[in-house]
Amino acid sequence: MSEAHGGYYVPHGTYWPIVGSIGLTTLLVGVANFLNGWNAGEALMVAGFAIVLFMMFGWFGTVIRESESGMYDDQVDRSFRWGMGWFIFSEVMFFAAFFGALFYARIYSVPWLGGADPGTNEFLWNGFEAVWPTNGPGDVGGKFETIGAWGIPAINTLLLLSSCVTVTFAHWALKKNQRTPLVLWLLATVVLGFTFLGLQIMEYMHAYHELNLTLGSGIYGSTFFMLTGFHGFHVTVGAIMLTVIMLRSMKGHFTPDHHFAFEGVAWYWHFVDVVWLGLFIFVYIL
């Protein structure tokens, strides 16, 4: 099926990409149908999601089997590292778009509506005062309260920062080939990650039910939920990845000097952590 070319591993033919394309397309067409209020939406979404999951199990499974049977040399390892690094950079730029929206709203659009740009204030919303947080001159979504930085968000910051320490301890253990501490530190990281998610869900429920802070609460609600929501999604993905790494460690995968998957997941986890720090500062504190 596959073989090395001049030392470099070139796989021969794979069905997983086309399965992935069909799955992604089914999923997205399903979501689009659902949003348009058409019938087939939910069924297509479920089917598409199932196909994507099937593809991920199959594709990652193939790569793990090949890796464990020693088919990847150092050059392949480097390719994976560069690939993961630039993938994370693309994720950073995705978040940059939403941070950009937050900064633009706070620095430009809200002050302009409040009179820094005389025209809009005078003719459109005379008397609107620029403050942050705001749901805009139209009071979109009605009165709301915000979530303070020093309650759950501060605890969540501590959780994520600690999880970065524990994942590093796990890495040290792996490099010294101490398997039990490796699994235990990974377990601690996974627990911290899912605890973060649980608290985040509690915070969202609190916001929706008691504070009237929703996705529809003007520009504040939009930026708050889109930023923290996409971050929460990435934490979910990261925590699942950590779980997989933990299960693989328990099965005896990885060696002290050959463990790209572990490092890739650890990088991803640190990226999620750094984004959170940005959120904590710019969304919650300031």
Added chain:
Amino acid sequence: MSTATTHDAHHEEHPSGLMRWVTTTNHKDIGTLYLLFSLLMFLVGGAMAMVIRAELFEPGLQFVEPQFFNSMTTMHALIMIFGAVMPAFVCLANWLIPMMIGAPDMALPRMNNWSFWILPFAFAILLSTLFMEGGAPAGGWTMYPPLVMQTGNAFPFLIFSVHLMGISSIMGAINVIVTIVNMRAPGMTMMKMPLFVWTWLITAYLLIATMPVLAGAVTMLLTDRFFDTSFFNAAGGGDPVMFQHIFWFFGHPEVYILILQAFGIVSQIIPTFARKPLFGYSSMVYATASIAFLSFIVWAHHMFTVGMPLTGELFFMYATMLIAVPTGVKVFNWVSTMWRGAMTFETPMLFAIGFVIMFTIGGFSGLMLAMAPVDFQYHDTYFVVAHFHYVLVTGAVFAIMGATYYWLPKWTGHMYNEKLGKLHFWLSTISVNVLFFPQHFLGLAGMPRRIPDYSVQFAGFNEISSIGGFAFGLTQLLFVYIVFKTIKGGEKATDQVWEGAHGLEWTLPSPPPYHSFSTAPEVK
């Protein structure tokens, strides 16, 4: 090379028929898929352009409803940018980068397959919107809110097809970077790489930095429409202009994503037919990098008229003009390469010289547009349309066609028909100028873009432009004929193909073996 051929004879087992193309991880197969896909999209997008030119042939409404006309301009742009030009460059990257740097294949072959096989699905979704209630998207490819919010059922399909194109581009770009940094043959240092490889490396960085921003922007459109957010709604504290800032932060680097590799192609072709090494290689590399850097700090020159602080207008005006400096370096380098060279004018060289001249015309009209006070008059007129078609058609598309003629003999092992190639060039060059040059005058006279009907004083130039448009469209059928005829057969091509060609790809047989370099070549 003998090792490579015996090696392949044993292992060239892949599923036959359609499944070979669906499952392939080979950079040449994937390159071919990209080439055929982009050719198909070029024809689909071109057919839409024909509808536009037919409607504009004379004032009044002739053939199509205004709404459908606007769908045509929107879809034409999306298909040509994301379906024709970008995949054509990815085709060239796949075919050429491994051969140029002495690698067996791309670094991540399975992901390479996926980045292609997402595209047919993305465009099937986009084209399906033509048959939906409310019609295909008609608010322009820039998708400005609040107009785009009036799109009918097509709206979520538009957003998701853009997401899929973005995923495909990002995976393709990651693959290019990893291949270039990790797969070079021993001795192939960065500053020895062919310029085409350099320009693709820099473009790949632009893609990774900007495609996610576009994904973010269209995601905000989606949530504004369906989930009550207020990103682009002033009543909620947002701002429709904010979309334009986010969009053009992607959009301006995007236009360099469409042209930098064209610079690379021309820098390969001209030295071959001038029989001289490229003049100022390192300055070309630095100029490309400078253009890429500057592309991130000029985006608001697309929005001089939307309302921006004066400081902003000045900053973006001067930053934009600064781009003329590295671009000028390139143009002078190409001319200096030709200076006192032993030149011959085969079809690829004709396209390359045509590129240098007509891209420069587009560059100059770009400089005019860069001046904020002047842009107040030109904004959203046919002058803008003329400008970007000069850089994208006589620029990017001409370079792609030149590249096709230049490397097709290497890929297929057959020479194309030189007479037909030259005929294709001259017919294209004459008709494309008849098509787009009068649009400068239309724009200066005040004809707005994206309208199906116009005031009678614009009739003459529009008629000329439409005639040029039909001629250019027909001429491209000749191109399709030449390409397929060359694939099927023709005079045998030598390994070096062109007398003055240098570089690793010309040391391989024509057509090259399935895995380009099984043993890494030594580069001195």
